[in-house]
Amino acid sequence: MKSNNANVVLQVADVHKNFGGLKALSDVNLKVEEGRTHAIIGPNGAGKSTLLNVVIGRLPPSSGAVIFGNTVLTGLAPYKINQLGISRVFQTPEIFADLPILHNVMAPAFARRDGGFRVNMFGRTDRESEIREEAESLLEDVGLYAQRHGHAGSLSRGDKRRLELAMCLIQHPRLLLLDEPTAGMSRHDTNTTIDLLKKIKLRGMTKVIIEHDMHVVFSLADEISVLAQGRIIAHGQPDEIRDDPRVQEAYLGGTQP
Ligand SMILES: Nc1ncnc2c1ncn2[C@@H]1O[C@H](COP(=O)(O)OP(=O)(O)OP(=O)(O)O)[C@@H](O)[C@H]1O
Numbered sequence: 001m002k003s004n005n006a007n008v009v010l011q012v013a014d015v016h017k018n019f020g021g022l023k024a025l026s027d028v029n030l031k032v033e034e035g036r037t038h039a040i041i042g043p044n045g046a047g048k049s050t051l052l053n054v055v056i057g058r059l060p061p062s063s064g065a066v067i068f069g070n071t072v073l074t075g076l077a078p079y080k081i082n083q084l085g086i087s088r089v090f091q092t093p094e095i096f097a098d099l100p101i102l103h104n105v106m107a108p109a110f111a112r113r114d115g116g117f118r119v120n121m122f123g124r125t126d127r128e129s130e131i132r133e134e135a136e137s138l139l140e141d142v143g144l145y146a147q148r149h150g151h152a153g154s155l156s157r158g159d160k161r162r163l164e165l166a167m168c169l170i171q172h173p174r175l176l177l178l179d180e181p182t183a184g185m186s187r188h189d190t191n192t193t194i195d196l197l198k199k200i201k202l203r204g205m206t207k208v209i210i211e212h213d214m215h216v217v218f219s220l221a222d223e224i225s226v227l228a229q230g231r232i233i234a235h236g237q238p239d240e241i242r243d244d245p246r247v248q249e250a251y252l253g254g255t256q257p
Contacts, residue, residue, distance in 0.1 A: 007033050007034045008031045008032065008033055008034075009032050009033065009034050009068065009069065009174060009175050009206045010030070010031070010032040010055070010066070010067070010068055010175055010206070010208065011030070011031050011032075011066070011067040011068075012028055012029060012030040012031075012051070012054075012055070012064070012066055013029060013064055013065045013066070013067065014027060014028075014029060014063065014064040014065070015027075015028040015029075015051070015054060015061045015063070015064030015065070015066065016028075016061060016062045016063045016064055017047075017050055017051075017054055017059065017061050017062050017230075018062045023229075023230050024047045024050045024230050025047045025050055025051060025054070025061070025230045026229075026230045026231050027064075027231065028047075028051060028064070028227075028230070028231070028232055029232065030225055030232065030235075032175070032206060032208055033206070034204075034206055035201075035204045035205075035206055036206060036207075036222045036223060037197075037201055037206075037207045037208075037209060037220050037221050037222050037223075038206075038207070038208050038209070038221065038222065038223045038224075038225065039208075039209045039210070039211060039217045039220065039221035039223070039224045039225070040208065040209070040210050040224075040225050040226075040227060041210075041211065041212075041214075041217055041224060041225075041226055041227070041241075042226055042227035042228055042250075043228060043250065046227040046228050046229065046230065047227050047229075047230040048210045048227055049179065049210070050230075051227070052088065052177055052179055052208075052210060054066060055073070055081075055086070055177065055208075056078055056081055056082070056086060056088050056177065057073060057076055057077060057078040057080070057081045058078055060074070060075070061074060068081070068084060068085070068086060068174075068175065069084075069174075071084060082171075085172075085173050085174035085175060086173055086174070086175045086177065087168035087169075087171050087173035087175075087176055087177070088168070088176075088177040088178075088179065089161065089164050089165050089168055089176070089177070089178045089179060089181055094164065095152045095153075095160055095163055095164055095167070096152060097151065097152050097153030098151060098152075098153060099151070099152055100148065100149050100150065100151060100152070101139065101144055101147055101148050101149070101150055101151070101152050101155070101163060102132070102135055102136065102139065102148040102149065104152045104163055104167055105135035105138055105139060105163070105166045105167055105170055106128075106131050106132060106135045106170070107167070108167050108168075108170055108171050109127075109131045109134070109135070109170045109171070110131070131170075134170060135166070135170060136148065138166040138169050138170055139166055141166070141169075141196065141199070142162040142163070142165055142166045142196060143162065143192065144159060144162060144163060144166070147159075157184045157185075158184060158185040158186070158189045161181060161182075161183075161184075161185070161193075162193070162196075165181070165196070169200070173205070174205075174206065175205075175206045175207070175208065176200070176205055176206070176207045176208075177207075177208050177209075177210075178197070178207060178208070178209040178210065178211075179210050180210055180211055180212060181193060181197065181209065181211065181216075182194075182211065182213055182216050183212070190213065190215070190216060193216075194216060194219045194220060197209075197220055198219075198220065201220070207220075209221065217238070218238050218242070221238055222237070222238075223235070223236065223237060223238075224236065224237070224238055224241040226241060226244075226246075226247050226250065228250035233246055233247070233250055234246055234247050
């Protein structure tokens with residue numbers, strides 16, 4: 001199956017996902033264009049994480065397809081989908097707690113090259129100094145350079161999320177999926193993260209972001225899709241979504257986002 005739209009990076013086509021009798025996703029259709037930041041919002045239990053898990057191959061859809069560029073992802077293993085150029089920052093950061101922060105950022109670059117993590121991967125490639133340099137530069141971008149030799153496990157939750165972002169960026173993904181990237185952060189850290197994500201936008205990376213914090217959504221999104229009870233009930237530019245009474249009703253119980 002091929003996507004007709006040359007500039008569409010990700011297409012979710014007629015996706016349904018059932019958990020037994022529960023319809024977590026019903027007839028979900030979505031297109032994300034190159035270089036855009038597409039936010040998916042919706043109340044608790046709307047199906048946002050399920051949708052992301054279907055995209056990255058952690059959950060098979062009950063029916064429908066996910067297409068990345070011209071490649072149908074449905075049925076591919078998560079590591080394959082990652083190698084094709086999709087990276088995800090998780091709600092609960094997935095890092096190597098016992099490794100130094102710098103090595104956490106370097107590890108995915110080795111994995112991308114070699115197809116998997118290995119014990120003693122350091123010092124076994126001629127690209128190590130190049131990878132180290134890039135990892136240090138990314139740690140500067142995310143504000144963790146000074147701590148680079150400390151263990152990742154000792155970082156605060158917010159800093160772990162920033163570390164995970166650097167771990168994604170070193171993979172140079174074509175599509176970055178962000179699952180509540182500012183959850184648990186102070187307002188100051190949230191604003192720093194917004195600035196960082198805006199910088200990534202300048203580099204032209206396509207992003208899908210799931211976020212509860214409307215300040216973050218309206219600071220970053222070019223387009224917003226609203227999920228409620230597993231269905232996309234509205235899609236549009238931030239101003240249209242803000243003013244859509246269906247969104248206010250479904251998402252916020254009638255309050256202005
Ligand atoms: N593995 C699973 N097995 C059974 N039901 C599930 C499973 N995962 C999710 N669900 C159900 O599917 C629905 C959608 O859940 P999902 O986590 O995708 O929503 P969400 O929009 O991400 O919610 P939140 O904002 O609270 O994270 C919920 O009713 C949830 O209980």
